[in-house]
Amino acid sequence: MYYRQMGKVPHKRHTMFKKEDGALLYREQVMGTRGFSGTQSILYHQYMPTEVMNTELMSKYLPEYEEQQSLKHRHFFTSNVLTKGDALKAREYILGNQDLLIGTANVTEPMNSFYRNGDGDEMLYIHYGSGKLETMFGTITYRPGDYLIIPIGTIYRIIPNGNEITKMLFVESFSQITTPRRYRNEYGQLLEHSPFCERDIRGPETLMTFDEKGEYEVLTKSRGIISAHILGHHPFDVVGWDGYLYPWAFNIEDFEPITGRVHQPPPVHQTFEGNNFVVCSFVPRLYDYHPESIPAPYYHSNVNSDELLYYVEGNFMSRKGVKEGSITLHPAGIPHGPHPGKMEASIGKKETLELAVMIDTFHPLKIVKTAQDIEDSEYMYSWFEKRD
Secondary structure (H helix, E strand, C coil), X not given: CCCEEEECCCCCCCCCCECCXXXXXXXXXXXXXXXXXXXXXXXXXXXXXXXXXXXXXXXXXXXXXXXXXXXXXXXXXXXXXXXXXXXXXXXXXXXXXXXXXXXXEEECCCCCCEEEECCCCEEEEEEECCEEEEECCEEEEECCCEEEEECCCCCEEEEECCCCCEEEEEEEECCCXXXXXXXXXXXXCECCCCCXXXXXXXXXXECCCCCCEEXXXXXXXXXXXXXXXXXXXXXXXXXXXXXXXXXXXXXXHHCCCCCCCCCCCHHHHEEEEECCEEEEEECCEECCCCCCCCCCCCXXXXXXXXXXXXXEECCCCCCCCCXXXXXXXXXXXXXXXXXXXXXXXXXXXXXXXXXXXXXXXXXXXXEEHHHHHXXXXXXXXXXXXXXX
């Protein structure tokens, strides 16, 4: 990310920054990754960020996975998930491994408590709905198609607009989520051939500072449990900050697809990466322009990764039976590709209007037990061609 500053900060870091009365100091907090050698920001608080009045173990959060089954392709209808609530309580885990947890949430109400993930970054993809992401770094308004990237340790809450439902795909990473390394130069700037640039990235828009004492609950997720920390002041008491670590938004509409004369492989769609996984954006784009090209993807085997697709909207030209909100999983070890008839049907087509998010993981994904309730159990056999 690039350098950003909001609010009031002193001329030099680690020096006295006095409040208006001149008698008290603002409290400096260095927030960074990889010790003191990674991405970091410095925040200035009205009160000590360590001021905790009480702490309590709330619950475990790591999901329970199904027993091992035969290797097969899987399909889940997330539109059948009935759980609703705030952006934390509404989360339904569907898949996961040691690197990340993946699921969806139907957000119907604002978060009363505050929340932070102490394990790693979070990515929230907004399928539909609008509202505000309020954080200690400031507020970002969100709309359909937004990826919201929230750094580890950020205190935040989601406030959906009015009576709107916000449907989101979420990734809880156990590592930092960044832009693809191959699209950045040695100084960290996105290159000219990157499918998006810094101009497309939105940081916090406004910094709201609350100088309020009282009891405020912050739910902290870390080490497999959720803990409640009762602070003695409002957690959004930051008067200013600067640095490279902060929440940001990128809308999928601003992803510029890379096309070619023949079918391009999935890496051209890559948008983000974390430890042992990547996130790709499939957006409306022109098809291949070789006179004999086949626009539909070729059959392929993911020999090193599992492929997960979340279908957002449009005509999914290589698949039958998927719906908006479907999740398909094509695991490493067996081939996958277009359904019968889809390859032939794609010939001569000029463009695709599909919108989807793909997550490739380099450790096998496991299925959460409760996800079996929303599964299309016949998906593995949907490539079988009946012959007379």
